[in-house]
Amino acid sequence: MENYSTYFSSSSSTPPTSSLTLSMADSHAYNELQGLKSNGFLGLMSQMGVVPAVSNIDVPQSRSFTVGSETDVNSGKKKGEKKIRKPRYAFQTRSQVDILDDGYRWRKYGQKAVKNNKFPRSYYRCTHQGCNVKKQVQRLTKDEAIVVTTYEGMHSHPIEKSTDNFEHILSQMQIYTS
DNA sequence: CGAATTTGACCTGCGC
């Protein structure tokens, strides 16, 4: 069921916010694309010459995106290891479905309703062992056609499914890099 | 039968 794509073609009467809006959380600290070279989805984008950009995501409530801070989930007691920065990459995608299959296998582990959003936010985790990549999918309450997918972490394993399909989808999308 | 989803509870950080 590859229901995504579709909307990307209708670029005629759609505002700049439509299509795909690529944005990086906290470019300030991660503009070096550490490890972004060839890691599945993100790597794919860098191959296409996509440059991380900010200021594309227009979030009225900054609460929605806690960017600029390490998502260290170490509760209270941390092992005192090196500060592992946790970059998060947000993607605004115009799609009618929430599930944007990027080739990896995700297991949903939670769903919460956001305060200023009438739509719930879904939390996914990569099912690969040792792969702690997380992603959360959220829909904008203003434009329910916009789905924001936030990736957290990097995959350290090959994609399980054929990327060809996704590449094809990407080719249909317009990526704004400002 | 195993894997993935669902859903409420629980935990933690932050603001007041």
Place this chain on the structure above:
DNA sequence: GCGCAGGTCAAATTCG
């Protein structure tokens, strides 16, 4: 210190 909001866990349930 309390309450709110976001994030995660885990048991039960459903699906393939």
